Amino acid sequence: MLSRHAAALAILATLAVTISAAPARAGEPGLELQRQADRVIAVLADRGQPPVARRKAVRAIVDDAFDFEEAARRTLGRAWAERSADERTQFTTLFVDLLDRAYLHRLDEWDGERIVVADDTVDAGRAIVRTSIMAKDGGSTSVDYVMWRSAEGRWRVIDINVGGASLIGNYRAQFARLLQNGGFAHLMERLQAKVASLQP
Numbered sequence: 079m080l081s082r083h084a085a086a087l088a089i090l091a092t093l094a095v096t097i098s099a100a101p102a103r104a105g106e107p108g109l110e111l112q113r114q115a116d117r118v119i120a121v122l123a124d125r126g127q128p129p130v131a132r133r134k135a136v137r138a139i140v141d142d143a144f145d146f147e148e149a150a151r152r153t154l155g156r157a158w159a160e161r162s163a164d165e166r167t168q169f170t171t172l173f174v175d176l177l178d179r180a181y182l183h184r185l186d187e188w189d190g191e192r193i194v195v196a197d198d199t200v201d202a203g204r205a206i207v208r209t210s211i212m213a214k215d216g217g218s219t220s221v222d223y224v225m226w227r228s229a230e231g232r233w234r235v236i237d238i239n240v241g242g243a244s245l246i247g248n249y250r251a252q253f254a255r256l257l258q259n260g261g262f263a264h265l266m267e268r269l270q271a272k273v274a275s276l277q278p
Contacts, residue, residue, distance in 0.1 A: 107205035107225045108198040110233040114143040115193065137178070145234040146174045148226065152236065153249045157257055165262065172269045173249075179276035193221075203227040 121127075121135045150170040151158045158166065191211050198207040207223040224237035224244075237246040256265040 105198050105200060105205075107200060107223075107233040108195050108207045111143075111207050111209075111223055111225070111235070112195060114139060143235055145226065145228050145236050146170060146177075148228070148234075149236045149246055150174070153246050153253060155250055155254060157253075157262065161262065169266065169269075172266065172273060175273045176269060176276075179273055205233060 117139050118136055121132055121139070124132070127135070147170050150166075150173045153173060154161070154169060161169065191213055194210045194212060196208040196210065198205050203226055205225045205227075207225060209221050209223065211219045211221055213219075219240065222239040223235050224239065225233045226236050228234050237244055239245070253265055256268055260267075
């Protein structure tokens with residue numbers, strides 16, 4: 079199972095690390111990942127802004143870098159097709175709130191980790207960007223960013239794999255159990271409770 083710390087580190091790595099110069103083997107998806115990371119570095123470097131303002135600015139970049147609706151669809155799996163448009167919107171909003179409170183608000187925990195983009199592999203409209211997160215003590219963690227070319231033609235992140243464990247796959251397994259045990263209403267109730275239990 080993907081640990082909360084590893085997932086948080088991976089998500090923050092997308093946003094708040096010093097990314098290396100674009101490697102020769104990185105194509106458009108890898109360059110897009112770097113572009114988004116560079117935007118966040120500019121925000122974090124502006125210490126004249128209060129933490130709340132910096133977090134708000136970073137969250138706007140996260141919304142641009144991640145395709146949360148597509149991630150939510152993949153997380154819900156086959157049950158997505160059974161939901162109404164309103165239910166899909168409600169689920170996506172709650173899912174984003176969960177990620178926000180579980181991981182993205184931990185921006186201040188960044189401690190100088192940097193990300194090294196190795197390369198990317200593109201297959202039609204899907205890409206895997208292979209990276210390593212380098213800690214200050216020299217340790218490293220392999221992280222693959224799964225990206226897809228969205229309807230507007232941009233490469234956006236839809237999943238993160240840390241040590242072979244998928245963030246979306248982990249949630250999909252949890253949600254499938256909740257759906258099996260009590261249906262969509264039960265899943266939403268549990269999600270609301272979980273979001274409420276996490277610090278904003």
